[in-house]
Amino acid sequence: MTGDEELPRERRLSGWTTRRWLRVGVAGSLAVLAVLGATGAWVLGRTASLSDTLVNVKSPALSTSFRLESALLNQETGIRGYGLTGTPDFLKPYQQGLADQATYTTTLSRLVGGDAAESADLRRVQDAVEKWQARIARPIAATPAGVASPLASERAAEGKTDFDALRAAMARQQERLRTDQARAREDLAATMRLRNWVFIAIALVIVALAGLIFEAMRRGVTKPLERLGRDARSVTDGDFTRPIVATGPADLRRLSGEIDSMRQRLVRELEVSEQARHHLDTQAAELQRSNAELEQFAYVASHDLQEPLRKVSSFTQLLQRRYAGQLDAKADQYIAFAVDGANRMQTLINDLLDFSRVGRVHHTHESVALDAVVERAVSALAVSVEETGAEISCEELPTLVADPTQMGMLWQNLIGNAVKFHRPGQPPHIHVSAAREGALWRFSVTDDGIGIAPEYAEKVFVIFQRLHTKDAYSGSGIGLAMCKKIVEFHGGTIAVDQEYTGGTRITFTLAEAPPATAEPLPASELPRGEGPLGRGAGERPTAVRSGTEPTP
Structure with a gap:
């Protein structure tokens, strides 16, 4: 892949949000775990199947073959004794061997029915048994009791040959069964080793996935959030000039950008607030100067203004008392107007001073x-x-x-x-x-x-x-x-x-x-x-x- 092809891919990946990364990560982890689970299930099934074949087929078939051979040996022993002596007691092992032969043959037929070679071996054994029984066992067993059977001596060599052939067929069958049993054991052991390795691999993959997810969360979420938190705390502590660095997935970068925009707006608002504070300080200073002027006005109204007013009031009252009735009516009226105006002016000044003192002088x-x-x-x-x-x-x-x-x-x-x-x-x-x-x-x-x-x-x-x-x-x-x-x-x-x-x-x-x-x-x-x-x-x-x- 060329560098020009890698850049669009990086840009596409940089646009992924935390949710998308989590979805992809979870989906990938589930896919890997599903594959591992299917492999583990197959290995477990294979192990169970091989174990079942070994325990319920191969081993029982071999042991049944040995029991069948023992039953045939009992038949051969009984027929030989009966043929030589004519004693009926020798027929009991023969008859019991026939019953056991039927049982074991049926069992073997069921156990080896799924294997063509083992089924062929069983048929050869059955053919050899049938040949020996037809030529030796059944004719001798049919002779009257009490005397030796002439067939025993006549067919002694033939009987030995047929029974040796029977035993050879049994040996070939047992050898194949042993081989198949050994092969089944090897397959089971190999499958169990594979099972162990598969589960070790599953455990390692789970640990690796956990570590990968933890590291991805640390780099993609925790670390960017910690950096964002540090930058935000710096801004909270008053360092408004520190920029908020955008890192991590797309949504965290957008969040960092929004917080940085808020920081920039706070900086602008603080600048406006600082300007307003300076303006308020200027106004406060102007208000303080104005209050000082009002205090000066109160002082003038209290003394410099009232002093001449008291003189005007006093002398107009003296004029009123001294020249009352000595001048014409208009003069008395004018003097009365002057006295009333001076008194009302003095009352207004005193009331205005009382009003200005509220919260300024009376503050106990x-x-x-x-x-x-x-x-x-x-x-x-x-x-x-x-x-x-x-x-x-x-x-x-x-x-x-x-x-x-x-x-x-x-x-x-x-x-x-x-x-x-x-x-x-x-x-x-x-x-x-x-x-x-x-x-x-x-x-x-x-x-x-x-x-x-x-x-x-x-x-x-x-x-x-x-x-x-x-x-x-x-x-x-x-x-x-x-x-x-x-x-x-x-x-x-x-x-x-x-x-x-x-x-x-x-x-x-x-x-x-x-x-x-x-x-x-x-x-x-x-x-x-x-x-x-x-x-x-x-x-x-x-x-x-x-x-x-x-x-x-």
Whole structure:
């Protein structure tokens, strides 16, 4: 075979899959084992046949021939004695010999019937026996008893000759039977040796097949899989630049190629991820810079902006007190507008600072009993509760890990809104409840007030959103936005229950422990004049109604 013919063959073999290799290997092994099994079965059958012929034909034929010869000798002895003496007792061996002769002749005929030469020998023996019996034995046996038979002496020489011929025929028969027996023994021994070699060859072929299959599996399956596993582990350990080498049958090479394609895609994804990480780092740095600017803005709003605002408010109030009634009505109105605007501006700035402090300044997580928090919130709202005649009921509330200041701001804003936005001329009824939902607690603040239209259910949590004018309800519109920020800071959600139509129901969830968040600002970075509680622990947080102005 030339080299050009070998290359297509190698390419064809390289396209074989593991399943095809296994099928071919199993089929070849089964074919070899079938041939060996057929050979072994033939050898075993041959051995059994030769053994059966030797044991049941050749050996019995030889021994029967000897018994037939003995029976004929008994006949000859009996006839000779009877012929010489005329004594009837000599006929008994003769008669017994006749019976044995018939039995042994029948047996020999059956045993040697399949062999032409042995059958011919038996016929020659039978002819010699018949000739001797016809000429000697039967005539002498037929003479009267008591006297010697004259035929015994007359035919003594003829009888001796005929019986010698008989014995020669028996000798030739026995010699052939011995030869055939010896040949059968040799054939049996040779076949048994062949049987032993065949089974040794079968055992060697089975061992060779097992070794060949093991080596083929090792080279074609185990070794490629081990190499693939090493390459895959290298990629798993972070060496994404290491290629996956394709070896073994076609399907394993395809698998290696698919894994290498996955590795290449991971490399591309990692490159994209690295670029995204760099972009996120840049954005984080930009966000940090923006937060620093917001901190600076908070500082300016807390001091640099409020200082001139306080002066404007103070001096306009002095003008109002000193010149009230001394100027015309327009001047008094303008001064009142200026005082109101300055006060509202100061309230907005303080509320905005409170909003920015959520999660940044107030960040002290500890075990908080919400029953006590709600009780303090109701106490802080005692004036408005007394003015409106509000009735507040509260179920048993759990103890959570949270920031106590933020919890106070949350409950005071929610209950304060429920008190403020009651129906005109009707005292408000407010109910606080809690229920366990898996790992969270769901809280509800339900009132029978003026309610919130469904189209405003989301807008009320946006900062500075108002549903009423400041003349109808005072406030800055930041209360529910602050509640939303506090709840989300503690890992929960807040919403308006739109299915409740008897007023307003605000529901929110809180976890037993809030998620990890950024650390609070150190005291050195807080705006000057502020502590960790902002404008002071005794100052009331803003109370707000859904989407409306909070109370000052």
